[in-house]
Amino acid sequence: MxxxxxxxxxxxxxxxxxxxxxxxxxxxxxxxxxxxxxxxxxxxxxxxxxxxxxxxxxxxxxxxxxxxxxxxxxSLGLSPRLIGQESTVREEFMKRFTNSAITSVSASLLAVILGTTAAYGLSRFRYKFGFMRNPDISFFFLSQLILPPVVLALPFLVLYRSLDLLDTRIGLILLYTLTVLPIVIWIMRDQFQSIPVELEEAALVDGLSIWGAFLTIVLPIALPGMVAAFILSLVLTWNEYFFAALLTSTDAKTLPVMVASQTGSQGINWWAMAALSTAAILPLIVIGVVLERYIIKGMAAGAVK
Missing domain, CATH: 1.10.287 (Helix Hairpins)
Incomplete structure (x- = not known):
């Protein structure tokens, strides 16, 4: 031994x-x-x-x-020495911060609502649009991300000018919703496909309608995926620069446009740009830390069936 x-x-x-x-x-x-x-x-x-x-x-x-x-x-009027005094730069920063918050949150919420319903339909019902079936329709949504934003510059300028949507928050909200909608649809489609259909069938047998089963049974289970889709949409819309610079001038400008304005003929104001960038990313860091468990659960749920 x-x-x-x-x-x-x-x-x-x-x-x-x-x-x-x-x-x-x-x-x-x-x-x-x-x-x-x-x-x-x-x-x-x-x-x-x-x-x-x-x-x-x-x-x-x-x-x-x-x-x-x-x-x-x-330089932003946000130092301890200047925080109690009036500052036009700080007012400008708060205006741009408010524009970014309103447009990104509104667009993300709208995209999650529309994308969730569209993804549920694609995962539970069969559609036929010409030669296109459900997989083709899903890929069509995803293919919209391949299109470079610069290709859409002239059409949106003409369209927004005719609709009087230039330099408005509602114009940015509608456009941002359109840009992140494909991502939300794909995330939520994987979420719904990971949820057994038998749960809804049992709810229908108990007397619930399709909408009732969706709202009371399926939606609570898919909530982590919705939170993950919302946060991803929020990050993308919060950081968007091209369309914000193209379609706004004074009233609806967002933080990324203000950050980019720190470059000029005399060089780059590094410290002001860094302070602006820090103030811009802090809300996203806080949201990410608070909702971390929802992000992980939402991203992992679609991969485990």
Missing amino acids: AEQIFHDHPTDHGHTAKWYASRIAIYGILIFWTIVCLFPIYWTITTSFKLAPNVMQGHMVPFVDFEPAWKGWE
Whole structure:
């Protein structure tokens, strides 16, 4: 017995060493990738507290390479010294922030409502439109993402001018809804396909209508997917720049347009741009952290059937 134990020990030790080595390698890769993903956010936040020499010299670590200052936030009227005073720049920032919030949230909600109903129909009913069937219709929605936005520039300019929708929030909301709708449809279609049809059949036997079964049985189960689709739509519409710059001039301009305006003939105002970018991404970070579990459940549900 003693001899057997002596021979088994090195083998167990070898398995343990391999297990620890694999774990170290996995976590090392994950930590490295986390640093790569978070570094742009770190760089943006620290740049908002730098002076011009610190930006040009590439100083990175606060209190080590440079002494943090409020120059970037003062340019927006958001520093502790100016927060209690009137500031036209701060009013302009709040106006652009409000425009971004209203247009992105409204467009995302509208896209989730329309996309959820469309995805439910494609997953539960059979459609025929000429030679197109359900898979063809689903691919048609996805194919809209292939079209470059610049191709739509002239048609939308002409259309919005004739409808008096230029430089309006409602114009951006309708356009943003159209751009993110295909993504919502595909996410929600996978969600509904992962839900057993027998649940709805049992509800119909109990006397519920199709809409009743959809609202009371299916929709609560698909809620994580709806939240994930909403957050993805919110991120895409919040960061959209091309159409916001093309179709707005004064009243409906959004934050991305204001961030881009920090570049001029005299160079780039790095600290002001960094402060603007930090203020723009903070709401998305908060939403992502608060709704993280819904995002994970929503993205994973369609892959597990």
